[in-house]
Amino acid sequence: MEYKKIPYTSFMWKLGTTSFRTKEFNYKTERQLALLDAFWKNPDNASQGWEKKYMAPGQNDIYEIKVRYYDYLVDNGFMEGGEPWSRKYKTAREKTSGLYDMGLINENHRLTEAGRYLLELSTSLRYNEKTPIGISMDSMLYLEQLLKLSQKINGQTVRPLIVILYLLSRLDYLSHNEFCYLMPLCTDWHSTEHIISLTHRLRNREVTINQVITEVMMSKSNYAEGLRRFANMPFSEEMLLSVSMNRKSAAYDRSYVTLYKEMHSVYMEGDTSRIIPMFDSLKKFQQSISIKWKTMLFKSPVAARVKNNPEGNLRPLPVSATYTEKDFNAFFFVTMHLFKAKATLEDYQDLNKRYLGLTNCFIFDDKQVKLDIVPKHLFASPIDELYKQAYRKCHLLERKTSLAEICETLVFNEKDIIDGVSSELGTDIQTIEEAFDEVDKIRYDRFNKMIDTHFQNNTLLTLLDAFDKRNDANINRIVTDNADVPTIFEYVLGIIWYKVSGRRGKILDYLKLSLDANLLPVTHAAGGEADIVWEYPAVPAYPGHSLLLEATLTDKTNQRRMEMEPVSRHLGNHLLRTGNTNSYCVFVTTNLNVNVISDFMNRKNSLYCCPTNPDKYVEGMKIIPLSTRDLKEIIRQGIRYEDLYRHFETAYEANERHPQKWYDNYVCITGTDQAAISMKP
Numbered sequence: 001m002e003y004k005k006i007p008y009t010s011f012m013w014k015l016g017t018t019s020f021r022t023k024e025f026n027y028k029t030e031r032q033l034a035l036l037d038a039f040w041k042n043p044d045n046a047s048q049g050w051e052k053k054y055m056a057p058g059q060n061d062i063y064e065i066k067v068r069y070y071d072y073l074v075d076n077g078f079m080e081g082g083e084p085w086s087r088k089y090k091t092a093r094e095k096t097s098g099l100y101d102m103g104l105i106n107e108n109h110r111l112t113e114a115g116r117y118l119l120e121l122s123t124s125l126r127y128n129e130k131t132p133i134g135i136s137m138d139s140m141l142y143l144e145q146l147l148k149l150s151q152k153i154n155g156q157t158v159r160p161l162i163v164i165l166y167l168l169s170r171l172d173y174l175s176h177n178e179f180c181y182l183m184p185l186c187t188d189w190h191s192t193e194h195i196i197s198l199t200h201r202l203r204n205r206e207v208t209i210n211q212v213i214t215e216v217m218m219s220k221s222n223y224a225e226g227l228r229r230f231a232n233m234p235f236s237e238e239m240l241l242s243v244s245m246n247r248k249s250a251a252y253d254r255s256y257v258t259l260y261k262e263m264h265s266v267y268m269e270g271d272t273s274r275i276i277p278m279f280d281s282l283k284k285f286q287q288s289i290s291i292k293w294k295t296m297l298f299k300s301p302v303a304a305r306v307k308n309n310p311e312g313n314l315r316p317l318p319v320s321a322t323y324t325e326k327d328f329n330a331f332f333f334v335t336m337h338l339f340k341a342k343a344t345l346e347d348y349q350d351l352n353k354r355y356l357g358l359t360n361c362f363i364f365d366d367k368q369v370k371l372d373i374v375p376k377h378l379f380a381s382p383i384d385e386l387y388k389q390a391y392r393k394c395h396l397l398e399r400k401t402s403l404a405e406i407c408e409t410l411v412f413n414e415k416d417i418i419d420g421v422s423s424e425l426g427t428d429i430q431t432i433e434e435a436f437d438e439v440d441k442i443r444y445d446r447f448n449k450m451i452d453t454h455f456q457n458n459t460l461l462t463l464l465d466a467f468d469k470r471n472d473a474n475i476n477r478i479v480t481d482n483a484d485v486p487t488i489f490e491y492v493l494g495i496i497w498y499k500v501s502g503r504r505g506k507i508l509d510y511l512k513l514s515l516d517a518n519l520l521p522v523t524h525a526a527g528g529e530a531d532i533v534w535e536y537p538a539v540p541a542y543p544g545h546s547l548l549l550e551a552t553l554t555d556k557t558n559q560r561r562m563e564m565e566p567v568s569r570h571l572g573n574h575l576l577r578t579g580n581t582n583s584y585c586v587f588v589t590t591n592l593n594v595n596v597i598s599d600f601m602n603r604k605n606s607l608y609c610c611p612t613n614p615d616k617y618v619e620g621m622k623i624i625p626l627s628t629r630d631l632k633e634i635i636r637q638g639i640r641y642e643d644l645y646r647h648f649e650t651a652y653e654a655n656e657r658h659p660q661k662w663y664d665n666y667v668c669i670t671g672t673d674q675a676a677i678s679m680k681p
Contacts, residue, residue, distance in 0.1 A: 003242035006226045011217055011341070012184040013151050013160045014348040015355035017097050023481040025354050026138070026514070027523040030122040031078060032095065033104060033115055039072050040110060050109040066092040102145045103397035112398035114145055127524055128514050132412045134374045134436065136514060138524075139360035146359060147386075147406050148394040153187045160184075162390040163192060164356070165371075169383045170196050173370040178202070180349040181209050181342065185216045188391055213345075214338050223337060231330040235260065243333065255284040259293070260332055267317055268328055275310035279303065288343040296335070357482070360517045363446075366453075372517050373439055377420030382409035443508060447519050454478075455495050457635050463492050464628045464635075467553060468590050483521040487513060490551040491521040493588055494532050496631055497549060501534070501641045510534050531570055541642040545582035548574060552589045567600070567623060572608030575618040584622035584648070592627050598659035600625050604652060622652045624667060633669040 039045055048065045066089035073095065074081035083091055099105045104115035111119065118141050121127040127138035135143070146161040163186045167174065174183060178199055186192035198212045217223050226243035233239055237257045244253035262278035265271040279298065282290045294301040299313045306313045321331035356362045361375035371379070379386070386407045396405065403410040414432045421438055422429040429435050459478065466474045472485050479488050491513060498507045508515065510532055514522040531548050538544035550567050571585040587600060600623035610616040634644070651666035 001236070001238065003229070003239055005242045006222050006229075006245055008245040008247045009154050009220065009222050011153075011187070011220055011223075012345065012348075013153055013158050013163075013187055014184060014351065015146075015149075015160060016101065016348075016351040017094065023476065024484055024523050025482055026358065027484070028078075029099065029104070029358075030118065030138075030524060032073075032099060033111060033119045034122070035073060035076055035078060036069075036096070036099075036105065036109065037111055037116075037119060039069060051107060063089040069096075102142070102149060103399075104145070106398055113400045114141065114398060117141060117400040122524060133378050133417075134372075134439065135360040139358065141400070142358035143361060144401055144403060144406065145397070146355065147403070148397045148401070150393045150397075156188050157391055157393050158187050159390050159392075159394065161356075161359075162386055165379050166192065166383060166387045166390065167196065168371055168376075169380065171199055173368040175368060177209055179352075179369045181213055181345050184345060184348065184352070185213070191216065192390075210338060210342075213341055214334055217337060217341055218334070226337075227330060227333050230333040231326050235264075235329065244336070255281065256336055258284070263297075263332065264328065266314070267322055268325070272311055272314075275314055276307055279306050279310075286343070288346060289339050292339040292342065354482075357516055357518075363517050365518075373421060373424065373442060374417060374436075377417050377424075378412065379410070380420055381413070381416050382407055382411075385409040443519065447508065448503065450519060451495060451498070455492075457499075460492065460496060460635055461632055464632055467492075468628055470553075480516075480520040482516065483523040486551075486553045487521050487523045489553050490532060490549075493549055493551045493631070496635065497532070497534060497641075500634060500639065500644065501536075505534055505536070533574075536641075539642075542645045543582045545580060545584070546574065546578065547583070548585040550585060550587045552587075568603055568608065568621065571621050571623060572618060575608070575621065576610050576616060581618065584624065584652075586624045586626060586648070588626045588628070588631065590628050592625055592663065594660050597625050597663050601659050601662050622648070624648045624651065625663065626667070626669070630667075630669040637669075639669070 045065065045068065050065060067085060070083070070088040070092040071081070073079050073092070079095070096105065096109060099115070100107070100109070102114075103112055104118060106112050118138060121138050121141065127136055129137045131137060131140045133140075147159070149161065150157050150159045164183060167183060167186065171178075182195050182199060182202075186195050194216070195212075198207060198215070201207045202209065202212060218227065222245065226245065230239065230243050237254070240257055240260060241251075241253055244256060246252045258281045259278070262274050262281050265274040266278055279294070280303075282293050285293070291301060297315055298306055299315060300306060317331065321327055353364060357364075359375075361372055363370055363372050370376070386409070389407065394406065403412075418429050418432060418435050421427075421435040425438055425442075427438060429438060463475060463478060465471075466478075467485070467489055470485070475485050475488055479491070483491070491511065494507055494511045494513075498505070508519070511521075512531055512533065514524060516522050531550060534547040534549065536542065536545050536547060548571055550570065567585060567587050571583075575581060575583060587596075603621040603623050605620060607617045607619055608621060633639075647669075648667075651662070654662060654666045656662040656666060
């Protein structure tokens with residue numbers, strides 16, 4: 001019997017596409033805008049269109065320009081090449097899809113007004129400037145664009161960020177399960193209110209996540225129709241494939257036919273000889289779906305254990321699932337689509353986090369997702385007016401707009417921020433400066449907590465080993481994949497020095513890095529200052545001074561070329577600007593080149609002149625070279641900055657002329673206890 005296939009229709013929104021699940025999200029976005037801008041300026045490309053409707057008579061085939069752009073990305077080191085022609089144009093489309101969704105490029109893939117603004121921020125290094133609400137300039141642009149971004153779900157418009165803000169205004173926070181499985185199901189006013197109601201019940205343990213997803217999914221007409229057919233019609237392969245609703249092709253769902261037959265044999269016919277074949281049938285599913293079935297059907301997901309004791313590892317189905325054939329079929333249909341839905345929702349969770357992370361407004365801690373304190377109170381008052389737009393398309397997406405242009409009530413009101421922060425923290429705040437001081441205290445509390453939980457000494461030692469071996473995958477896993485490894489090296493050095501300094505000093509200001517809302521580093525396309533500038537007020541152990549920390553990851557062959565001149569220039573300019581000759585620099589790397597050591601050692605006896613006024617100069621500069629081996633000893637011994645300062649001063653005053661002997665005998669951190677550092681010559 002032939003069955004008309006029930007079509008798949010989306011029941012969820014998502015941010016981005018899984019085909020562009022990229023590391024270093026900020027960097028890749030800014031870098032690709034610059035590449036696209038340059039690509040279209042090439043006369044050979046300038047008159048070309050991206051989509052067919054833009055192709056003038058006589059122009060190249062629609063696919064050729066995409067292939068040409070693919071090759072351009074490869075030639076400029078944006079990605080690795082090697083794909084066949086038939087795949088190149090698809091990859092080019094995938095790489096640009098996120099830029100188009102956010103309104104940074106138009107349908108013809110030229111930069112929009114919003115895209116040009118972001119590119120200007122990147123190239124001028126203005127992205128890190130702060131806005132009134134405390135987020136960076138580029139984060140504000142992303143916030144504005146995501147507020148305008150909309151999607152079509154079954155013919156209905158939804159603007160996901162506005163929905164998220166509304167959910168948080170009603171629920172205060174989202175657990176990670178709520179964020180992953182429930183938030184994207186809010187596709188219209190009715191479903192959003194229903195999800196809010198179900199979330200309250202979920203938190204009261206009246207329902208489960210599976211029950212909520214199932215209820216929402218089965219309320220859709222196509223799933224309801226599929227359930228009626230599968231529960232009431234005789235089973236056949238054709239019938240199952242007609243209701244499997246695969247987004248690509250029903251052929252991808254043939255594995256469910258085998259699984260159904262094996263489950264029917266085991267649970268409805270009592271044939272225990274089919275337990276192992278039932279387990280083996282799950283090998284054909286993608287891992288995220290396979291493990292869900294294994295968890296439901298077996299006590300252990302390990303094949304050897306199941307095969308050693310099939311009946312002992314078999315879990316029973318709910319009693320209600322095996323009363324009749326109709327009950328079994330209904331249970332199978334619902335479970336099949338529940339697990340598919342959960343796998344899809346899980347697949348997009350990471351992307352949703354990445355896109356929201358661009359705004360620097362959301363905090364993703366170990367248990368919850370919530371708004372940072374100032375954005376929370378920025379949106380508190382206007383949320384009802386803003387929510388009226390949640391299911392309407394915004395026609396301002398490609399323009400650079402202010403928040404007030406998106407929603408006239410969405411303005412920065414100092415009184416609202418002051419009152420909101422004061423109320424939330426239980427303090428008497430009178431000015432916006434006091435409000436941000438309190439917010440700053442919260443940031444440092446969060447930063448210190450993160451160090452205590454995620455950057456303990458053992459973890460820092462593991463990271464330093466990974467930097468030495470350039471185990472980039474492990475570094476990204478431990479810290480973040482939204483920054484490149486050299487940026488993470490600077491960040492980790494900052495954390496180590498914060499500990500060395502007794503957690504004194506404004507490290508979040510001293511780090512010349514972009515940090516996201518979770519206080520983790522972010523890489524930008526145009527780069528920025530490489531220094532960490534630490535300010536030390538005068539104490540009995542040392543005079544007031546600045547310490548410039550320079551971190552680099554280079555091999556022995558290119559270290560001299562890359563680092564000697566910038567380090568001395570940074571310190572020289574700093575000394576000329578501040579006039580404080582007590583300030584100095586510590587240079588940290590994985591491999592110390594002897595000639596780099598020599599150059600830094602001999603800066604003690606050289607002049608550094610102002611480039612525009614040679615009569616203005618500093619006489620002698622203190623630059624101390626350290627290796628990651630030294631950092632490891634500093635961590636292991638728990639050495640304090642007071643002792644390091646004395647140690648560095650002794651090394652600086654030493655008269656040794658051979659650079660390697662100077663480093664080995666005066667600079668290198670050795671010994672087994674803290675006292676050892678003060679026992680050097």
